[in-house]
Amino acid sequence: MRLLFEVSGVVRAPLEHVRERMFTDAGESxxxxxxxxxxxxxxxxxxxxxxxxxxxxxxLDGALLVHRVYNISRQGNWAPYLANKLFLGYRARLEQGLRERIAQLES
Structure with missing residues (x-):
């Protein structure tokens, strides 16, 4: 498993409140x-x-939300780069998605 991207941000709300909101619709494993x-x-x-x-x-200000994206391919672990156009713009989309998720968890 190879880490490709990591983005994080602070949710300005108590950790237990954030945990409850995050897991409300998570379902089961x-x-x-x-x-x-x-x-x-x-x-x-x-x-x-x-x-x-x-x-x-x-x-200190609430809860830190971390989102990580891993490459879990066993063979041809270079192929995701081609399939995702070298991940151009991918980090920006992850960061935008994280900001939206934080706003949702804070509300």
């Missing part, structure tokens, strides 16, 4: 999803290369 309420982690992955992971951590 399954064949392509890990839901670990105790550790504050939700991970989801596909059959080929993608694994996304959200985790919550204590922060």
């Amino acid at each position: 399954g064949s392509h999803r890990l839901v670990d309420r105790e550790r504050g982690v939700i991970a989801y992955w596909g059959d080929w290369w993608y694994r996304g992971e959200d985790s919550l951590h204590p922060h």
